[in-house]
Amino acid sequence: MTFTVTLQPSARQFDVARDEPILNAAIREGIGLPYGCKDGACGSCKSRLLEGRVIHGAHQEKALSAAEEAAGLILTCFATPQTDCVVEARSVPGAGQFAVLKMPGRILALTRPSADVAVMRVQLPANQNFQFHAGQYIEFILRDGARRSYSMANAPHNLGTPAAIELHIRHLPGGKFTDQVFSTMKEKDIVRMEGPFGTFFLREEAHQPIVLLASGTGFAPIKALIERLQALDSPRAAVLYWGCRSRADLYMDDWVQAQLAAMPLLRYVPVLSEPRPEDHWTGRTGFVHQAVMADLPDLSGHQVYACGAPVMVASAQRDFVERCGLPESEFFADSFTSEADKQTP
Incomplete structure (x- = not known):
């Protein structure tokens, strides 16, 4: 029926x-x-x-x-x-533009930029025209049918040769998928995937300045948005606030610094919540969304793209709208809910 x-x-x-x-x-x-x-x-x-x-x-x-x-x-x-x-329900133009495909992928590379983050490059099948918006995610389909979601960290124009998607995976001890990634998984292994999914992508018709807000590996889809802005030669000013615990958790800080040289309209504000003595940190500290509020108390003319821990995303949405005048319709988010988050009442 x-x-x-x-x-x-x-x-x-x-x-x-x-x-x-x-x-x-x-x-x-x-x-x-x-x-x-x-x-x-x-x-x-x-x-x-x-x-x-x-x-x-x-x-x-x-x-x-x-x-x-x-x-x-x-x-x-x-x-x-x-x-x-x-x-x-509000419609999201472009959200259904590309076909959702099930496909195999081959792991091309698996590197560890920090102790608990792996960067995985997965080769796409040549016989399927996989298309997506920068910022969307794919789901890995595990042997028992369980699924795990990860945002693609590269924009569609930047897949390389052979074409591959980039994923940033944080190790969650006991995690059904991440334990494999950090122990037995290796290059040339085959994985099963489905995508693209999600409505977290750049609203390209807009003109407002952009706040890019990330915590931890929430940086992955934000990285894809930065690549997309660069490819568009966008005239929009953008500022990236990346919140992590310690300096080592800014696992692609060098990549961001390189983009600053190529993108004069991009600014970067890293924020550490728990800097270690050995970090010798002289930058911003505290909660990352509060750093945004301190710098931009009036967000009424901005768009915000926030990604990462659910508590950060929820706090940012509430405070930006209630205290900084951000129109609710201009807050776009991808909340990284873990399996533990989903099972908690």
Whole structure:
């Protein structure tokens, strides 16, 4: 049995199976709805149910509270329709532009720029035309069917020869995938992938100055956005705030410094939360989003692209909107929810 979902205000319609999340059907049909994790943890897909009835799967309270659900809000990633539905959701131009493909990949290189971060380059199959927006992510499909998501850290024009995507993977001890990456995985191994996914990419039609906000390996998709800005020869001013614990965690600081020489409109502010004595750090310290607020107390004319730890993304969105005048519609985020995050009530 299928039901018809109508989106407002776009009036687009698509069919959804009774046991299928609305978002899955939208992705399949190439319809651009906002979303992030697809796992009921980040809240990026939050929309309003205007008509009809849905059933929600188990999801994070922080993504959709009981009060919000009672007020008619839904998570399209976990809401399955039980009747025809009308859903109010903003469209994301370009989100459904490229086909989602399942494909094999071969590991070309696996390096360790820091103790707990691996940079992996995965060769794309030559017989599939894999296309994506800078900032989107792919999912690794593990042998037991489990999936793990990682943002692509290079822009589509910068895949190299042979064509390969770059991924930044932080080791989470006990992690089903990351333990393999940091122990048994090696060059020439074959992995299974599916993508592209996500609505975190540059809104190229905009003209506002840009704040790029990253914590830890949230730098990966931000790196792709910087490459895209450079390829466009963009006239927009951009500033990168990269928050890490210690100096060693700024694992691609040299790469950023090199871009500054090539991109006169790009500025860079690294921020350490727990600098070590051996770091001899004289730069900014504290919470990275608070460094943005100190430098840019008025964000009303900016766009913000934030990526990394869920607590950083949530704090930045709240404080930038409430205290710095950032229009809520100009905050774009990719919250890196771990499996532990998804399983915490």
